[in-house]
């Protein structure tokens with residue numbers, strides 16, 4: 555008699571297999587998946603515009619050891635053709651759990667792993683190069699991959715030291731892309747400086763319908779410099795959920811194929827032309843599937859974006 559967990563694994567494995575067969579059948583066309591994709595500016599490699607983040611609720615479950623819901627989340631993500639998984643050593647067990655689950659589900663090379671390095675501490679300070687290298691080696695171990703797609707310097711921690719190591723790794727072919735992250739406006743000036751001075755492939759930055767500060771200078775600069783953008787905090791963690799509690803979705807959201815508040819918030823983000831991928835965190839497969847709906851169908855145009863912005867600004871708590 556199969557246990558519930560085995561049955562779950564088989565059904566997810568079947569879903570992933572069917573999805574990869576579907577993708578293989580469609581390979582060679584410009585539309586490999588149903589999801590809207592964007593090109594990484596440096597390489598032209600296309601990524602599905604919605605991925606998965608792993609702090610917040612994902613990290614809490616990873617820490618608790620309750621892995622079945624996270625297995626379902628990753629299975630749902632892969633079955634729908636999404637690939638980008640954003641994690642970091644500082645998200646507790648998330649990196650190791652995601653690597654383990656991806657191996658169990660046979661996702662192998664189909665994942666685009668984006669992780670981070672930071673041993674400099676939260677408020678700056680210098681990074682010990684040996685500790686940074688050890689942290690990176692642990693990420694290779696956790697993800698079970700010889701090559702990691704992207705490693706970013708987390709929160710701009712000691713960029714000269716930590717990015718120096720990432721440059722070596724990119725040169726050696728152990729990582730494919732490198733970048734830096736920041737989700738604090740107080741760091742934007744430093745972020746801009748790094749974007750101007752360093753040969754980075756990606757940034758990770760906060761951007762949401764009620765938090766558009768990064769759209770003033772950071773996102774345009776990314777476009778100018780040919781830097782890919784991973785968007786973090788697209789819901790402001792729980793901030794936007796509190797704003798729309800009890801609020802009906804406006805009927806005009808259907809004009810750009812939006813059926814939920816999650817899709818409303820995520821479509822706003824990915825309709826910005828500088829954005830490569832948004833990585834909302836979730837611990838629930840139904841939310842993962844809901845979020846992936848934002849990478850399908852029509853995106854809002856400029857007028858519709860303005861209407862969305864005004865609608866959210868008019869909600870209580872704005």
Ligand SMILES: NC(=O)c1ccc[n+]([C@@H]2O[C@H](COP(=O)([O-])OP(=O)(O)OC[C@H]3O[C@@H](n4cnc5c(N)ncnc54)[C@H](OP(=O)(O)O)[C@@H]3O)[C@@H](O)[C@H]2O)c1
Pocket residue numbers: 606607608609610611612640641708709735736737758785786787788789790791792795816833834835836837838840841842844845
């Ligand atoms: N400095 C940095 O490098 C940095 C900083 C912050 C974040 N990040 C990255 O960005 C990712 C996203 O940020 P975040 O996780 O803090 O915040 P977020 O993605 O804005 O919010 C996640 C929250 O939204 C909920 N949620 C997700 N999908 C939903 C849906 N369809 N319907 C209703 N609720 C939904 C989640 O709960 P459920 O589990 O209930 O779905 C969770 O509470 C992080 O996980 C991390 O990978 C990086």
